[in-house]
Amino acid sequence: MTQTVGPEGHALPENPDGADAMPPLARALLKLGDDLDAAHTKMQAEMEAMAEALRVAVLKCEPKQLIGFHWGQLLMGQMVRADEQGQEAGEPKESSRAALDDIMFALEYVHAVLSSHKDADYGKSVESDDVHAVLNLATELRKHALMYCLVAARRMPEGLLGPETGTMAMQAMTSWVTIRGHRYQALEAEFFEFVFEPHDDALRAAYGIGAKEVSAGIQAAVDATRFGHMKAAEALFAEMHAAYELAEKEGIELKEAIARLYGEGQERQVTARSAVEDLFFGGICNVTKSSGLPPDLLADLAYVPGEEKEFFAEGALRGTPLRRMPGRVKPLVTLNDGYYTCDANFLRDSTYRALQWGLQRRLSDYRQEWLNRQTALTEGAFMRIFSKQLAGAEVLTSVYYPDPDTGNWVENDVLILQNDVLLQLEVKAGVMPMHSPEVFFERHVRTIQELVLKAHQQCERFLRYAASAPEVPVYQLVGGSHVEVRRLRLGDYRVVLPIGLTVEAFTPFSSMSKRLPEVRSILGKHPFVSMSIDDLFVLTRFLPTTGELTHYLSVRQGVAGVHEAVIFDELDHLGSYVTKNRADQFYAEQLAAGATWLLEADACAPIDEYFADPDWATKPPPAQKFPATLQSFLKANDANRGPRFLDADATVRDLDANAREQMALQIDKLRPALERHPYRWFSLVGEEPLLVWLQRTGFADFAEVHKAKAEAAAVAVQAKRCKVLVVYVKQDGTFDGGWTQYVPAPAETDNRYGQRVLEAAPMTAGAVELTPGAARRLKGHGR
Incomplete structure (x- = not known):
């Protein structure tokens, strides 16, 4: 859903994770009146009282029973969501997203209480009313905390980030309360093996296992929470089925059959007991059982009961979500029979840093070595992860050049040169702050300055140097001297992408940073x-x-240039790209129609749904649709990789579904004629016309011919230029790649102009007219 806000009024943004609670929160905020200081004081006191009531309620319950109850509620809530998604479009639905978020928040709070109190303080109650009370209190606390965030953000002084301070603070605070888990759980092993690979020897020295085993154990623990209920139910059903079969076969009562099968010490008894624990007593959260990781490693990831001192310490916001939840520091808590994760999202958010600290405690002098190895990893990450996509690219790391302002030698981390696309990366190994943005907002501001603004400044410095002359030298440090390694012509690149890259996602700052005046x-x-x-x-x-x-990165960059479009994180960007293609143009058009800003809510839905499928690994991910003809051309173009092949690729991808169908239809219509003619052509009419030139492979390029046709096409629609897409076709009718170029329209004073006017009339009659939306999409990226 895209929310547009018109010029006549300013709406409060919705909850960034899409919860339905925000509209009533916004309405409640309006009732608070103009005295924000009084409202803030009152709301803080109420929130602290609610947090204390929730702490007492958690301590009343038996821990594993409490964890098991919430996971059972989570399972039922997910089943409701699945039923809702199966309803027909337009049919009334009661969204369960907010309820699921409330359960996850309650689990986070259970972890906080268990970490902050000794096990002697843990309660014994398994009463339904008591465990339900925890969820009800947590739900109310979460809603109240969100409204408190809005008030606190509106009181934030503008000096930190200028006029955007309040908006940034609001996004940071509400995210702090609602967002946990920055990756898809199915990809845990892949991510952790990658980031821990440089520390393989250190992990073996400290824990006896390497990066691959550590990442596999984390994935196993996460998978236990994803699939544990289902496996336990299947196991329990199988055991009960065996008991029924025995009773029927022997002609005995079911009770006697169960006694025979599950007698004391029998393996079946152990299996059944384990299944019951997993289903009802939080057994799926027992990381000791599910992960196979060594005790020393789990101990470094876990709180000893009562170890956490900060969360419930006396002072403002005691025990509230606006303090740092312990789960952000260590993902596990120690219970009597092992280490438990109340919420597997903690494993995503906290394991990386918890193991970093664990290694530094167990291995002397490893702190600097960790930083050195992690810096090397991050600087090579983009190329390693996209090794297939960037095969053949020229990669330069640690590029030196003279600062255009001071003349001093300065460094750029990574340059990737691929065809007519230049990627410039500044890599930051830092991570988002772990303290509450309400209490320590200045720390969050410093994080923005370090991870975003500094990277932006470094990218800007390099590109200003690259643009200071038609061609500039770049250097690398060899034996203490700066040695020229190549010359760079910025004008050779259709797309120039300055990118700041961090280890962990730090939404909402990464998406909100474009609103800062420094990030122009x-x-x-x-x-x-x-x-x-x-x-x-x-x-x-x-x-x-x-x-x-x-193409995605180009669109992503285009959206980054639309300051009024609020897209929460990278997965929202990806989802918007899959569903809208040229999302940058879509948002710009919405703003041109009168909106003052846009909020893209739940754009990541197709990505979420894909990874939620248990069989996701065997299914193709959601993608934009192309006619078979264009798919064949794109594949051949990628294989051939001629000059400006990426521009040819982007020319096709820029089109919307209607234009793609029209292009494919015309290509299929004209391709057979290449058996008799060396070339055929047609044009698509948009803001800038596109001349598609089909030519048999092996013939000399008819450059002057298609240039003349392109000039006439531009004159026909009074455009300044026409783009030419040359498509080569082999003798057997298959494609052989292509390339593109822009042809400017001749000036009226040019002696060719009159001839082109005469040629324009029949070209207009034969051109393919696109719908207005499709026509706008013809305006592509770059020059």
Whole structure:
């Protein structure tokens, strides 16, 4: 859903994770009146009282029973969501998203209480009313905390980030309360093996296992929470079925059959007991059982009961979600029979840093070594993860050049040169702050300055140097001296992408940073893009070819240049691209129609649904649709990789579904004629006309002919230029790649102009008229 806000009023944004609770929160905020200080004081006191009531309620219950109850509620809620998604379009639905978020929040709070109190304080109650009370109180606390965030953000002084401070603070605070887990659980092993690979020897020295085993154990623990209920139910059903069969076969009572099968010490008894624990007593959260990881490693990931001192310490916001939840520090808590994760999202959010600290405690002098190895990993991450898509690219790391302002030597991390696309990366190994943005907002601001603004400044500095002359030298440091390694012509590149890359996603700052005055388009035409390494593992699955990746990044950059479009994170960008294609043009058109800003809510839905499928790994991910003819051309173009092959690829991808069908139809219509003629052509009419030139492979290019046709096509629609897409066709009718070029329309004073006017009339009659929306999409990226 895209929310547009018109010029006549300013609406409060919805909850960034899509929960249905935000509209009533916004309405409640309006009732608070103008005295924000009084409202803030009152709401803080109420929130602290609610947090205390929830703490007492958690301590009343038996921990594993409480964890098991919430996971059971989560399972039922997911089943409801599946039923809702199966309803016909337009049929009334009662969204369960908010209820699922409430359950996850309650689990986070259970972890906080168990981590902050000794096990002697844990309760014994298994009463239904008591465990339900925890969920009810957590739900109310979460809603109240969200409204408190809105008030606190409106009180934030503008000095930190200028006029955007309140908006940034609101996004940061509401995200702090609602968002947990920055990756898809199915990809945990892949991510952790990648980031821990440089530390394989250290992991073996500290824990006796390497990066591959650690990542596999984390994946197993996460999978236990994803599929544990189903496996336990299947196991229990199988055991009960065996008991029924025995009773029928022996002609005995079911009770006697069960006694025979599950006598004391029998293996079946152990299996049945384990299944019951998994179903009802949080057994799926027992990481000791599910992960196979060594005790020392799990201990470094777990709180000893009562170890956490900060969350319930006396002071403002005691025990509220606006303090740092312990799960952000360590993902596990120690219970009597093992280490438990109340919420497997903690494993995603906290394991990386918890093991970093664990290694530094167990191995002397490893702190600096960790940083050195992690820096090397991050600088090579983009190329490694996209090794297939960027095969053949020229890659330069640690590129030196003279600062255009001071003349001093400065460094750029990574340059990737692929055909007519230049990717410039500045890599930051830092991570998002772990303290509440309400209490420590200045720390969050410093994170923005370090991870976003500094990367932007470095990208801008390099591109200003690259644009300072038609051709500039770049250097690398060899034996203490700066040695020229190549010359760079910025004008050779149709797309220039300055990217700031971090290890972990730090939404909402990465998406909101474009609203800061410092983060302007570099050189007035190259918007800056902030991305994270963990998101790249998703992108590489959805964008498997060079053309798909570079086209997505171009659209992504275009959206980064639309300051009023609020797209929450990288997965929302990807979902919007899959469903809208030229999302940058879509948002720009919405704003041109009168909106003052747009909020793209739940754009990541197709991505979420894909990974929610248990069989996702064997199914193709959702993707844009292309006619078979264009699919064949794109494949051949990628294989052939001629000059400006990426521009030819992007020319096709820029088209909407209607234009793609029209192009494919005309190509199929004209391709047989190439048996008799060396070339055929047609044009698509949009803001800029597109001349599609089909030519038999092996013939000398008819450059002057198609140039004349392109000039006439531009004159026909009074455009400044016409784009030519040359498509080569082999003798057997299959494609052999292609290329593109722009042909300017002749000036009226040019002696060719009159001839082109005469040629324009029949060209107009034979051109393929596109719908207005499709016509706008003909305006592509770059020059």
